[in-house]
Amino acid sequence: MTGPRIVLAPDKFKGSLSAAEVAAALARGLRRALPDAELVQTPIADGGEGTVDLVLAHGFTPRTCEVPGPLGQPVAARYAVRGDTAVAEMSAAAGLGLLPPPGPTERTALHATTLGVGRLVADALDAGARRVVLGVGGSATTDGGAGALVGLGARVLTADGAEVPPGGAVLATADRLDLSGLDPRLAGTELVVACDVDNPLTGPEGAAAVYGPQKGATPDAVATLDAALARWADVVAAATGADRRGEPGAGAAGGIAFGLSSVLGARLTPGVRLLLDLTGFADTVRGAALVVVGEGSLDAQSLRGKGPIGLAALAHEVGTPVVAAVGRSLISPEEARAAGLGATHPLTDLEPDPERCMTEAAALLETVGRRIGEDLRARH
Structure with a gap:
């Protein structure tokens, strides 16, 4: 007789472990408590890094194309295709990780481009895609999607x-947007931007002000970029007849969400739910004894439907209980329960030193996995 089926579906612990490493550590601990359990490891992503790996594990095929990187240098961008659907990560063509040493600086913040993202989408169209899903986490750019449109x-x-x-x-020097040369295949293509933020394009909550500093922007550079984005929004409004700079999510990933939605009609949608639907996650968790979700920091952003909370909502719909293994929890137990988490297991309960939590995350997660298994065994 086999033991309970447990689905391990964590996101990455940023700066510490990949989603797959988190799942493996939890599995080692669970095996100690429940050696006969059927453990299904399905690491997840929310539209940022790991998105392509997620869908490749669910029947998509990898494809690689050479495109200009954030500073124009050629990079090999990998994405995934299944039938007429392509799934890509913006970071593969315009990510912070593609910047040369020393990484993000004021210069890169001011000059990085999404040109390669547009070329990547064009390659997906060449591959027969008529639905393109673009995850937009980890970008080095603040160009409002202008480069991506040029690439198309x-x-x-x-x-x-x-x-x-x-x-x-x-x-800041833009005066006119000429759309006469846009790839005609775009008219018959559904473009979806997997986006988990609600920032507008400009202003104190906009792309430059909120995300520019992590891309190397100094206060002066932030002001320069914000003014340039405002000019770009004027130009786009003149070309399209609509001004969407203030819409929630327009500021995602340096404003690429603004450019793609305003000009190409791209749909902005929460990343987690979209990817779970693409990978048939509801079928995976239906009938399981437990789903274990996780991420490095369970916080107010999580409660807006990101990562484990979005996943818990879907599991709840099919009647499967959920617990969370997290690096730290900044929400109350009541908030966690209201969000569908039956229990939360922060690593900081085992090791209060945040630095050691990160360096020893795998071992701590193994202990958490064992405790989750013991709790499940006690209830059954």
Whole structure:
């Protein structure tokens, strides 16, 4: 007789372990308490890094193309295809991890481009995709998606008709958006942006102000980029007849969500739920004894439907109980229960030193896994 089926579906512990490493550590601990359990390891992602790996584990096929990186250097961008659906990560073409040493600086913040993202989408169209899902976490860019549109055939022009160079800061010189050369296949393509933030494009809660500093932007650079994005929004509004700079999510990933939604009609949608639907996650958790979710920090952002909370909501719909293994929890037990988590197991309960929590996360997660298994065994 086999033991209970337990689905291990954590997200990454940022700066510490990948989602797959978290799942493996939990599995080792659970095996100690429940050696006969059927453990299903399905690491998840929320639209950021790990998104392509997630769908590749569920029947998608990898494809690679060479595109310009955030500073124009050629990079090999991998994405996933199944039938007429492609899933890509913006970070594969314009990610912080593609910046040369020393990493993000004021210069890269001002000049990084999403040109390669547009070229990646074009390659997906070449591969037969008519639905393209783009995860937008981890970007190095603040160009409002202008580069991506250029990569798909648009032209951003100055008042004297010259091409505006790549990057965010130079959008201050933009005067006109010429859409006559857009790839005609886009008209028959569903473009979906997996986006878990609700920032507008500009202003104190906008792309430059909130996310610019982590991309190397100094206060002066933030002001430069915000003003340039405002100019870009004026130009886009003139070309499309609608001003969407204030819409929730427009500021995602340096404003690429604004550019793609305003010009191409891209749909912005929460990343977790979209990816769970793509991978048939409801079928995986239906009938399981338990789902174990997790992420490095369970906090107010999580409660907006990110990571484990989005997953817990889906598991709840099919009647499967959920517990969470997290690096730390910044929400109350009542909030956790209201969000569908039957129990929360922070590593900080075992090791109060945050630095040791990160360096020893695998061993601590093993202990948490054993405790979860013991709790389940006691209840059954």
